Amino acid sequence: MDLRDKSGLLIDDLADMRNAMRIQLADGGLDRCDMARNVKEAVAKLTLKRYDLIVCDYALGQGADGQQLLELLRRRQLMPLSTAFLMVTGESGYEQVATAAEYAPDDYLIKPFTSATLQARLVRILEKKAALMPVYRHLPLADKRGDPEKALAACDELLAGDSRYQFDVLRLKGDLLIGLERPDEALQLYEGALQQRETPWAAVGRARALAALGRTEEASENLHKALDAYPNYLAAYDSLAALLEKSDKGAAQDVVERALKVAPSTQRTRRLGGLALENKDFARAETAFRRAVDKDRSGFFKSHDDYAGLAKSCSEQGKTKEALGAIQDMGQHFVRTPELAARQAAVECQVQAKAGNTAAAEAALQRALQLGKEARLDPNTALEVAQACFVGGRADEARRLIEAVAEDHHENVDVLDRAQSVFAHAGLGDEGAVLLEATRKRMIKLNNDAIAMSRRGELDQAMEMLTEAADRLRNNCQVSINAAAALLTHIQRNGMNMERLERARGYIDQAQRANPTHPRLAEISDLYRKVAPADASALDESGSVTEQGEPGAG
């Protein structure tokens, strides 16, 4: 393989370095090469065109770096999985690139390097991608539905053959098993890998499997040992922080602090801010959120949460003016949506109340509630409004909002945790725990009751119960899938009914939008295809893979 028939994109903010690397790529045979100077240009180019390979310098100027760009490209699916992404870095960016846990480049090179090395690395990436494509094409990623079962089967096929990429396949398979909630098999896989040789991913994988099996002590001990041996392995910090977050948020904060000493990261800075805020370490929270907000002047990587967190941490320290400034900045850095306005109003209510401005707080709360009536709010914003309700003395309204969020997201641990901290913040932690657990159990019961009903042959009742729930809970993937299953089973037993088929399709699309990586999506889609006649509407597969093996997502 060589680079002659490939197309490439070179991203570097310095003209001299761009030219030097352009020459090196041309030496390697790459003639078709576009160039971009910054994140904005790169995103524009990638929106229009697909490239076989991308060579990106870590330092991109404007406070942005290649690691952030890579994360953005993967999240927005601007780059197919078949594209090779090589990061180039000086010694100073080496740690950030080499330690990237979640959004790692395919490979990295440290300057200086020769044209031959550059070419060899790119060819190696492309060869590996081609070899692993049978697995990649089924992976559930970001917004892509994927089919974890098929991906697992592809892993096993590659493992049965004499693949040079045996350990890469094992690593992918372990992640898939954890995702599919099969931790016992994952544990076995990692133990097997570790018997052959010790390696960081398997050590951390074993700990994750142990944690998923509820063997928390062992998991934590494994992670501490892994961190002693591999103090730079960020995935170990992330897993340990996630483990500690449930029992000891102070310790979790310390672990995230340690990870940030290894390599700066906007995501971990944000996480640190959130933990510090919960731990009432407001000064630390303020510096963390301020860093998240200031880090990136290009504006591509910010989140509403950063500004909300900054406003709250300032407000708690009595810095009302700074807090209101952060709320105002929030409005200037994002597209204006009802959601944004509701978030601003809800945070303002909390800041004004803290400062003792009751009238202003009440006015802001009114605005937030009004906006919440007009638009469907995402869970973060809805919970923010609930928090404002507690502050504004409307506890019942707050409970109602939180309950609705919990019903809609009963399978989403992160959302439920956030809901719990809203209660805790209002001093109602115990009540919140009871209410959230009851809601979660009620949703599980609803699903189980419906399944039992349809087993007893009361399919009409089951169908009615589930479709009513699915119409109300549009973000609840499980309920949507079960509603579609009831409709499709009804068709299988009682004959085709186009209206029911169409409704089933709608619920599957709804489930797909709610959680594109839900483990049961592939199964329900298969059932739909089995039941639907050839001329029926196809499922919304925009995020899925086309037959040519060109993944639509990266």
Place this chain on the structure above:
Amino acid sequence: MDTLVAAAIHDAKNSLHALDTWLARARAEAPSPALEQACLLSSQINAQLVELLALYRADRGRLQLNVNDHFLADFVDDLLAELVLPAPAKVVVECDRSAVQMLGAWAFDAYLVKFVLLDALRNAARHARHRVRIELERETGGGLRICVGDDGPGFPAAVLEGATAAMDADSSGLGLAFARLIADRHATPSGRRGRVELGNRDGARFSLILP
């Protein structure tokens, strides 16, 4: 985050990268022995800067290793591709590539280990009569041994006894200190550590054992 010293070393490395690009272009336009010598020196200065930076960071408690899986055959290919020996070549560097292929992948910091081995290879080439060999094998009881051997007179007794800091008389000892540092910083959760072994058998043998 880095101090002024570390930042200065980065700057020097960046300039060296630009210099390398120009040297490569000059070599493509009109090759000459003088240019070859310049390229050789440039790569040696780069290696020394990397070693210096690592030792400096270790001294400040800031040395970080990035341990990840690497295919050993690819690693050896990269290593040999980057090894520049003085012209005219009087020694050959041998490696049983198919044996390395069989070993598959190993978890280590490929960037820093590469510089350890480049140093060992250059040192071996200086003392070899005809050939230098690089051999990789699994250690019984775990670990990977990477051995660089030559057919020269072997290490002097003083070096083997640890009486001197350097592997030969006209060296500062930077290379060996760096090798020992990098070996020792490689560890596994089960508690094994890396090490360096020096020995003589039909010439000098430098071994890096990775856990």
